[in-house]
Amino acid sequence: MPTAARDIPSPNGFHPGDLARTVSSSFGTLDLSTSPTATFHSPNNSFGGPPRTSAKQLKPFATSDIKVLLLENVNQTGQTILKGQGYQVEAHKSSLPEDQLIEKIRDAHVIGIRSKTKLTANVLKHAKNLIVVGCFCIGTNQVDLKFAAENGIAVFNSPFSNSRSVAELMIGEIICLARQIGDRSNEMHQGSWSKVSNGCWEVRGKTLGIVGYGHVGSQLSVLAEAMGMKVIYYDVVNLMGMGTAGQVPTLEALLNGADFVTLHVPELPETKDLIGEKQISQMRNGAYLLNASRGSVVDIPALIKALQAGKLGGAALDVYPNEPGANGPTFNAELNDFTEDLRKCKNILLTPHIGGSTEEAQSAIGVEVADALVKYVNYGTTIGAVNMPEVSLRNLTQDEPNHVRVVYIHKNVPGVLRKVNEVLGDHNVDKQMTDSRGEVAYLMADISNVNTSEIKNLYQNLEDLGSRIRTRVLY
Numbered sequence: 001m002p003t004a005a006r007d008i009p010s011p012n013g014f015h016p017g018d019l020a021r022t023v024s025s026s027f028g029t030l031d032l033s034t035s036p037t038a039t040f041h042s043p044n045n046s047f048g049g050p051p052r053t054s055a056k057q058l059k060p061f062a063t064s065d066i067k068v069l070l071l072e073n074v075n076q077t078g079q080t081i082l083k084g085q086g087y088q089v090e091a092h093k094s095s096l097p098e099d100q101l102i103e104k105i106r107d108a109h110v111i112g113i114r115s116k117t118k119l120t121a122n123v124l125k126h127a128k129n130l131i132v133v134g135c136f137c138i139g140t141n142q143v144d145l146k147f148a149a150e151n152g153i154a155v156f157n158s159p160f161s162n163s164r165s166v167a168e169l170m171i172g173e174i175i176c177l178a179r180q181i182g183d184r185s186n187e188m189h190q191g192s193w194s195k196v197s198n199g200c201w202e203v204r205g206k207t208l209g210i211v212g213y214g215h216v217g218s219q220l221s222v223l224a225e226a227m228g229m230k231v232i233y234y235d236v237v238n239l240m241g242m243g244t245a246g247q248v249p250t251l252e253a254l255l256n257g258a259d260f261v262t263l264h265v266p267e268l269p270e271t272k273d274l275i276g277e278k279q280i281s282q283m284r285n286g287a288y289l290l291n292a293s294r295g296s297v298v299d300i301p302a303l304i305k306a307l308q309a310g311k312l313g314g315a316a317l318d319v320y321p322n323e324p325g326a327n328g329p330t331f332n333a334e335l336n337d338f339t340e341d342l343r344k345c346k347n348i349l350l351t352p353h354i355g356g357s358t359e360e361a362q363s364a365i366g367v368e369v370a371d372a373l374v375k376y377v378n379y380g381t382t383i384g385a386v387n388m389p390e391v392s393l394r395n396l397t398q399d400e401p402n403h404v405r406v407v408y409i410h411k412n413v414p415g416v417l418r419k420v421n422e423v424l425g426d427h428n429v430d431k432q433m434t435d436s437r438g439e440v441a442y443l444m445a446d447i448s449n450v451n452t453s454e455i456k457n458l459y460q461n462l463e464d465l466g467s468r469i470r471t472r473v474l475y
């Protein structure tokens with residue numbers, strides 16, 4: 001681990017740690033600490049320009065004061081980047097029960113999770129120091145995004161680094177279902193030889209119906225066509241098909257026309273039980289259903305009935321309404337009351353939410369999300385945030401020693417900018433960007449010729465505005 005940041009007491013007597021504890025939920029900073037040894041993992045130039053070698057490292061305060069809580073076995077690549085900044089990183093292999101999570105999250109400035117940790121309003125309301133959440137995965141349904149934004153907590157994810165891994169799992173499972181590989185393998189494990197061809201098929205020439213043609217669905221489309229499958233897809237948005245894949249106008253048309261149906265939609269109120277008894281009845285006899293999206297998307301008791309009745313030829317599930325927080329013998333009726341019936345079904349592949357669990361995906365996600373967290377903590381950049389407006393400014397440089405960057409997250413109501421600029425107006429505003437998303441707005445401004453002794457007032461004046469959600473002053 002690199003040397004921790006220098007912790008130079010500020011001339012006005014404040015210590016950054018005191019400030020974090022005493023001044024509302026803010027990262028307003030009065031400390032002069034920088035971390036000269038910390039290296040930023042990726043170029044931090046904004047707007048895609050060439051890296052500026054003289055970019056100034058901005059820190060909210062001594063980086064060693066920043067507490068990062070990582071849950072659910074976040075990949076080492078991500079941990080290394082965060083530790084490389086000098087942050088204090090506490091990493092756990094699994095998620096935490098809600099009461100323990102609430103205790104741990106009280107102190108954290110940054111939390112990193114995957115799909116199991118539920119950051120509800122009830123949990124987040126205890127997170128008084130938290131400024132940012134990193135979802136080291138695609139889905140962000142486990143976080144109350146609105147509550148987070150309204151409390152000045154930015155949320156980042158990795159929008160496509162595991163898409164290919166999910167698509168490849170689907171291809172493997174499509175072939176395994178068509179050939180009943182799961183059952184044959186189980187029989188052999190139990191010492192039984194059962195050489196059959198009845199009900200076993202090639203996938204060439206069969207139709208794959210993809211529901212949700214986003215990052216995962218479109219990757220899968222390309223792979224399936226390469227194996228000689230015909231591809232149709234249904235999406236709420238009009239999208240151009242890859243290769244010769246064709247969009248169909250309704251879910252019913254897709255279900256009527258496909259031999260294999262795979263689901264790749266986000267968890268939303270509209271996608272709850274998207275596939276239930278009625279939709280299964282619209283599927284072809286002997287067709288297969290695969291779900292690697294979220295457990296809420298399929299009515300599993302209805303699926304069990306259809307498998308028992310021989311309506312469907314098989315199914316593959318990677319996700320469930322309730323999933324355990326840690327590995328172990330927990331996939332039982334206590335978790336989901338249908339579990340025993342599900343386990344008894346023929347030609348069903350059950351996997352423990354491993355669609356994105358490959359070395360490639362996890363290490364790429366670790367880098368991508370940790371980089372976004374560092375850019376946010378150190379520079380206030382929200383590019384890629386899923387619940388905040390996306391705002392970035394060109395870097396400050398070493399030639400701008402008396403500049404500070406003001407980040408002001410505020411309620412999106414009339415008159416705020418006038419008041420903020422009255423506060424900033426005593427200085428020269430070199431550049432400023434502001435944007436809003438729903439009820440929350442994000443303003444970033446670089447101002448010049450600010451004496452250290454003026455920073456406290458600047459910060460306090462912004463904090464005192466009624467529209468304030470969170471103020472940070474970085475320099």
Ligand SMILES: NC(=O)C1=CN([C@@H]2O[C@H](COP(=O)(O)OP(=O)(O)OC[C@H]3O[C@@H](n4cnc5c(N)ncnc54)[C@H](O)[C@@H]3O)[C@@H](O)[C@H]2O)C=CC1
Nearest residue numbers: 138139212213214215216235236264265266292293355356
């Ligand atoms: N099993 C696993 O390990 C993984 C699961 N996932 C899940 O897969 C989901 C999809 O991932 P991506 O393809 O990356 O997301 P995406 O956002 O790129 O694509 C989702 C697509 O679904 C469409 N959609 C939304 N509502 C719909 C509806 N009611 N009917 C039809 N289409 C609808 C959207 O328009 C979009 O095109 C994620 O939200 C996540 O929940 C993602 C990665 C790994």
Ligand SMILES: O=C(O)CCC(=O)C(=O)O
Nearest residue numbers: 114115137138139356357
């Ligand atoms: O790998 C994980 O923990 C979750 C994968 C997933 O479901 C996602 O990326 O949305």
